[in-house]
Amino acid sequence: MATSPRKHIVPAPGETPRRQSINDLAASINDVVPVANPTERAQLLADLATSTPPYVPxxxxxxxxxxxxxxxxxxxxxxGWFDYSGIIRSRDVTITASGSLDGSVDAAEAQTLPAAPFGASPYLVRVTAAIRILVPAGRGGLLELLYDGTSYAEDRFSNGGSTQCTYTLKATIARTITDQSAHTLRVRVTSLAGGITVQNVGYWLIEAQPRTAL
Known part of the structure; x- marks a missing residue:
């Protein structure tokens, strides 16, 4: 037997074809297997382990x-099994902060990235958030994206005009995560130089996808 450039086990030149050659070729094809549900998925593993030749992922x-x-x-x-559909997390987190603000507040409930969502594979996380504020003259606002308590992206605005105005704070981060730990994400809004009003208009989107190609 020989191995083709596509890593399939094939008969070597001059080798007499036999049934086992066909079995070896079929077993070496790394195709996508359709299954109906977790029950059929488990049965597939069991069947492959007892096939000839046996196969264990x-x-x-x-x-x-x-x-x-x-x-x-x-x-x-x-x-174990891991979701490799591309983006495995696409959370639209509801913005809950609203009303007068003189200080800092989380724009929404903190979110947790689960530990090792792709097994040993590193993965990319993109976080984008925006929130609208009403800012009196001479004051401002700050939006921060926090990863495990550390600010990695921000948008800062100061109203240098003579009347109040509205402004939409926006920030985005993209991080490649290589460890197998859980991580916490937060979006924080802070008033600058006095009170402002946080309007309950905005969004917070979290996306994650494996860095390893399919």
């Missing part, structure tokens, strides 16, 4: 499936 040869019930792509790298 690994980091070198992961198993890729298409879940029909959730319409997602999942991989098993030998440690």
């Amino acid at each position: 690994s980091l070198a040869r992961p198993l890729t499936i298409w879940r029909q019930d959730t319409r997602t792509v999942e991989k098993h790298d030998g440690t």
